[in-house]
Amino acid sequence: MKKMFLKSVLFCFYLWRLVGVFGDDEVKSVSVLEGDSVTLNTSLTELTDDDLIQWRFGNEITLIAEITKQANRIAVYDDVRRFRDRLKLDKQTGSLTITKTTAKHAGRYEVEINIYSRSFFYLTVYARLPVPVISRDCSSSSLSSSSCSLVCSVVNMSHVTLSWYKENSLFSKISVSDLSISLSLPLEVEYQDKNTYSCVINNHISNQIQHLNISKLCHTCSDSVHCCGSTEAVIRLVLSALVGMATVIFLVYDIRFKIAESDHARIPLSQT
Structure with missing residues (x-):
C-alpha cells in the first residue's frame, strides 16, 4: 500500500513538472539595434555530458542550431539563408549569439534543453535612428507674425517617438508603432526666445538629438x-x-x- 502511494506521489510530481515546463508560455522579450550582435541565454551555466541543446526559429520552428554534448558536436545550419554566417553557439552554456542582425532576424526563438525544458524569446530588431531635421515651417500662418514656426521631422521610421524638449522638460511628442512613415512635430517660438529647445527621436534602446539654434533659423520675414x-x-x-x-x-x-x-x-x- 505504501509503495503504491509512493508511486502515485512520484507520478503526480512528474506530471506537475511536465506541466510546469510545457505549460509555461512566458516569452522573454529581447531587443537589439540593427547591425549589432545579440545573445539569447539558456538557463545553464555548464553543459553536462548528456545534454542536447536545440535552437529553433519562427512559427515553423525551423531548427537553426544544436549542441550534442555526448558526441562533442556543435552545428549551425547555414542552409537557413537568413542566418548564414551569423550564428554562434557557446559550447559551455548552449547560449545562441546572432551577429550583424537585420530586420529579418526579428521573431520568436525557442531553445529546447534535452526533451523536457523549453524557453521562448521574442527578438525585436530596431533600425538605427537618424538625426532629426529642424527647419522653418514656411506654410505656417504665422510666417509674418512676431513668432517663429518650426518643424522637426524624420522619414520612414517605425516604433519611435519624436519629441520637443524645452530645457530639460518634455514639451510635446508624437509616436508611431508598426507603420514606417514620416513624422513631423511643429514648434512655435518667439523670435527673442532665450530658452533651449531640442528635438529628440528615440525607441526603446537608443536616441538621437538635434538642438535648435533659434538665431540661425528664426528671422523676420521681410x-x-x-x-x-x-x-x-x-x-x-x-x-x-x-x-x-x-x-x-x-x-x-x-x-x-x-x-x-x-x-x-x-x-x-x-x-x-
Whole structure:
C-alpha cells in the first residue's frame, strides 16, 4: 500500500513538472539595434555530458542550431539563408549569439534543453535612428507674425517617438508603432526666445538629438530667403513670375479682343 502511494506521489510530481515546463508560455522579450550582435541565454551555466541543446526559429520552428554534448558536436545550419554566417553557439552554456542582425532576424526563438525544458524569446530588431531635421515651417500662418514656426521631422521610421524638449522638460511628442512613415512635430517660438529647445527621436534602446539654434533659423520675414531658405524663395519667385505672365497674357488677349470688336462695329453695312 505504501509503495503504491509512493508511486502515485512520484507520478503526480512528474506530471506537475511536465506541466510546469510545457505549460509555461512566458516569452522573454529581447531587443537589439540593427547591425549589432545579440545573445539569447539558456538557463545553464555548464553543459553536462548528456545534454542536447536545440535552437529553433519562427512559427515553423525551423531548427537553426544544436549542441550534442555526448558526441562533442556543435552545428549551425547555414542552409537557413537568413542566418548564414551569423550564428554562434557557446559550447559551455548552449547560449545562441546572432551577429550583424537585420530586420529579418526579428521573431520568436525557442531553445529546447534535452526533451523536457523549453524557453521562448521574442527578438525585436530596431533600425538605427537618424538625426532629426529642424527647419522653418514656411506654410505656417504665422510666417509674418512676431513668432517663429518650426518643424522637426524624420522619414520612414517605425516604433519611435519624436519629441520637443524645452530645457530639460518634455514639451510635446508624437509616436508611431508598426507603420514606417514620416513624422513631423511643429514648434512655435518667439523670435527673442532665450530658452533651449531640442528635438529628440528615440525607441526603446537608443536616441538621437538635434538642438535648435533659434538665431540661425528664426528671422523676420521681410526677406523670403531669410524665412524659408534660398530654395523655397526661388520656388516662390518662379511661381510669382508664372502668375504674372499669365495675367499679362490674359490682359493682352482681352484688350485685343475688345479692339477687334470695336473695329467690327465701325464697318458700315453694304447697300443692296
